[in-house]
Amino acid sequence: xxxxxxxxxxxxxxxxxxxxxxxxxxxxxxxxxxxxxxxxxxxxxxxxxxxxxxxxxxxxxxxxxxxxxxxxxxxxxxxxxxxxxxxxxxxxxxxxxxxxxxxxxxxxxxxxxxxxxxxxxxxxxxxxxxxxxxxxxxxxxxxxxxxxxxxxxxxxxxxxxxxxxxxxxxxxxxxxxxxxxxxxxxxxxxxxxxxxxxxxxxxxxxxxxxxxxxxxxxxxxxxxxxxxxxxxxxxxxxxxxxxxxxxxxxxxxxxxxxxxxxxxxxxxxxxxxxxxxxxxxxxxxxxxxxxxxxxxxxxxxxxxxxxxxxxxxxxxxxxxxxxxxxxxxx
Amino acid sequence: xxxxxxxxxxxxxxxxxxxxxxxxxxxxxxxxxxxxxxxxxxxxxxxxxxxxxxxxxxxxxxxxxxxxxxxxxxxxxxxxxxxxxxxxxxxxxxxxxxxxxxxxxxxxxxxxxxxxxxxxxxxxxxxxxxxxxxxxxxxxxxxxxxxxxxxxxxxxxxxxxxxxxxxxxxxxxxxxxxxxxxxxxxxxxxxxxxxxxxxxxxxxxxxxxxxxxxxxxxxxxxxxxxxxxxxxxxxxxxxxxxxxxxxxxxxxxxxxxxxxxxxxxxxxxxxxxxxxxxxxxxxxxxxxxxxxxxxxxxxxxxxxxxxxxxxxxxxx
Ligand SMILES: [Zn+2]
Numbered sequence: 001x002x003x004x005x006x007x008x009x010x011x012x013x014x015x016x017x018x019x020x021x022x023x024x025x026x027x028x029x030x031x032x033x034x035x036x037x038x039x040x041x042x043x044x045x046x047x048x049x050x051x052x053x054x055x056x057x058x059x060x061x062x063x064x065x066x067x068x069x070x071x072x073x074x075x076x077x078x079x080x081x082x083x084x085x086x087x088x089x090x091x092x093x094x095x096x097x098x099x100x101x102x103x104x105x106x107x108x109x110x111x112x113x114x115x116x117x118x119x120x121x122x123x124x125x126x127x128x129x130x131x132x133x134x135x136x137x138x139x140x141x142x143x144x145x146x147x148x149x150x151x152x153x154x155x156x157x158x159x160x161x162x163x164x165x166x167x168x169x170x171x172x173x174x175x176x177x178x179x180x181x182x183x184x185x186x187x188x189x190x191x192x193x194x195x196x197x198x199x200x201x202x203x204x205x206x207x208x209x210x211x212x213x214x215x216x217x218x219x220x221x222x223x224x225x226x227x228x229x230x231x232x233x234x235x236x237x238x239x240x241x242x243x244x245x246x247x248x249x250x251x252x253x254x255x256x257x258x259x260x261x262x263x264x265x266x267x268x269x270x271x272x273x274x275x276x277x278x279x280x281x282x283x284x285x286x287x288x289x290x291x292x293x294x295x296x297x298x299x300x301x302x303x304x305x306x307x308x309x310x311x312x313x314x315x316x317x318x319x320x321x322x323x324x325x326x327x328x329x330x
Numbered sequence: 331x332x333x334x335x336x337x338x339x340x341x342x343x344x345x346x347x348x349x350x351x352x353x354x355x356x357x358x359x360x361x362x363x364x365x366x367x368x369x370x371x372x373x374x375x376x377x378x379x380x381x382x383x384x385x386x387x388x389x390x391x392x393x394x395x396x397x398x399x400x401x402x403x404x405x406x407x408x409x410x411x412x413x414x415x416x417x418x419x420x421x422x423x424x425x426x427x428x429x430x431x432x433x434x435x436x437x438x439x440x441x442x443x444x445x446x447x448x449x450x451x452x453x454x455x456x457x458x459x460x461x462x463x464x465x466x467x468x469x470x471x472x473x474x475x476x477x478x479x480x481x482x483x484x485x486x487x488x489x490x491x492x493x494x495x496x497x498x499x500x501x502x503x504x505x506x507x508x509x510x511x512x513x514x515x516x517x518x519x520x521x522x523x524x525x526x527x528x529x530x531x532x533x534x535x536x537x538x539x540x541x542x543x544x545x546x547x548x549x550x551x552x553x554x555x556x557x558x559x560x561x562x563x564x565x566x567x568x569x570x571x572x573x574x575x576x577x578x579x580x581x582x583x584x585x586x587x588x589x590x591x592x593x594x595x596x597x598x599x600x601x602x603x604x605x606x607x608x609x610x611x612x613x614x615x616x617x618x619x620x621x622x623x624x625x626x627x628x629x630x631x632x633x634x635x636x637x638x639x640x641x642x643x644x645x646x
Pocket of ligand 1: 034037054
C-alpha cells in the first residue's frame, strides 16, 4: 500500500474548477466503486482506467492496454482472423455460437489479442487477455494465438509480455479447452529453450486453468493491485469446504505475501517496469545462439503457420469479418 | 480363436459402434459417468499390486507434507522398473476422507514432480493413472500455490527424457487431472471420462444449478470414444464385460498389455524424438476458424475510422 504513488489527476482538478460537468457523457464514464469519485470517459482513458483519487483499478480492454504499454506508439495486431468454432455443438442455457456472436458484436474478436509492439523502446510480442470476451475464457483460439505468439518470439528473437484476465478454461469447448492448458505450457517451453524472457502480469481476475498453466510460468510475474489470483474462486471454496474466507483471499497483495508473485505494480507504472526488465534482460545482438536456442528456432519454424510476412509496423491490422467459413479443426 | 482374442474382437466392434454410430445419448453418457465413478472400480493401488509385484510407495513432497490423494512410487513389473503416480480415491468413508476424495493439493503435485525427477535420474519410464474430480479447492491449497503446482507438473512432464504414458482409469476432471496427463501416450479405459470440469461443477457454473449435472454431462460428452475421436486419447483400453469393477484382475491384465505394447513403441524412439513428438501432440490440439479479415491497407486509410486509430478499441 505504501508503495503506491500519490497521483492527482489534472483532469479532475480542472473539472472541479470548471464545474458543472457536462450532463451527457459517453457510455464508459465511471463512478469509482471504492471512493465514489466520478470520472468522464476521457479521464478514465488518460488515467489508464485507474481511479486517480484512491487507486482503484477498473477493467481495461486488450487494445486499450496495448496503447498504454506502447505509450501511443504504433503496434500491429497478429492473427485477428482466428475465431472460435464449436467442436462439441455445445448448448447450455444458450448455444455456444450465439454467445460467441454476441461477444464479437460487443467489439473484441477473442479473449486474447496478440500484437507486435514496442514497450519502453524494446520490441516484443504482447499477448493480452480481454475479460470482457466470455470472461476471458481460454478456448482453442486463445491457445493457438499464444502458441503462435511464442513461435513468433523465437523466430524473431523477441521477448514475450503477457497480461492475463480470465475465469479459466472455456467450458463450452469441453476437454479441448482443458488441453489448451498443456498447449500453452508447450508454447512457454519453447521460450525456455530459446532463452527468451517471459513477463506475466496478472490482472483481475486470473483464475482456474489460466492460473494453473501459462500464467504461473512467467520468468517475472507482476500483479495489478486488488487482482484476484486463484485456482479455485472464493465461492467454490466456500461451497466445498464451508470455510469462511476473508475479503483479501487470493488478492494480489495476499499472493505477494504468499510468495506467488514478484510484486504488485500499479497499472500506471507497468510500461516503465516492463521496459526496465526488458532492458536488463536485453542481449547484445549478433551473439552466437546456444545450440538449444538453434534447435528451438528450428522447432518454432516447423510449427509456425504460413503467415510469415508482417505488415508495416505503422499500419495496424484491423479485423473485420467479411465472411466466415469453417476450416480446420477436429 | 482364443477367448482373449474373441473378447478383443468384441471390444473393437463395441468401440467401432460407439465411434461410428450417432452421438451417444445423454443417458448412455450418464451411465458411463456412473461406471467411471463406481466405488468398486479399481484405483491405482489395485492396478499397482497386480502389475508391479515389487512396489515401494514414496511419501512427501520434501517441502511441506504428504498428500494421500496422490500415490507415487517405484515398482518392478513385466516391463522392468518404472515410476508410477496416480490419483487415489477411497473406497469407504474413512478412506475417502483420508484420501480427500482423490482431490490433490499442491503437495500432491510436488510429490509427483519429485518422483518424476527420480525417474529422470534413474532412466525409468513414468506411468500416471488419472482418477480425480479435480484439484482440491481450499484456501490452504491456494496459499501454497495450487495453480503453480499444476502448471509446473505439466511443464515437468513435458520436459521428461524418459518415456511416459498417462491412463485415465476413472474420471479425469479439470486441471487437477491434466496435471498428471502430459505424456507421450494418453490412454483411456473404455468406461472412463475426461473433461474440462466435473458435470456437477459445470452445471453449477453454466446452468447455475448443480442438479443439472446430467445436462452438463450430455453437453461435455466426456466419454473415451469422443476423446479418441477428438485426438485427446490415443488409445481406448477395453474393460472386462460390464466394467472394470467386475474383475480387477482382468482389468489390470488388459491394461498391462496395452502399457507393454506402447512402452515398446516409445522405447524405440530417442529421448529428443519423444520430447518433440510430445510437444507436437499438444501443440496440434484445438478447433478454430480462420475468417477473412479486411485488407489492412484499406482499413488503415480510414474506411473504418472507429477502429483504425490506436486507442479507439473497445474498453471493458
Ligand atoms: Zn476511487
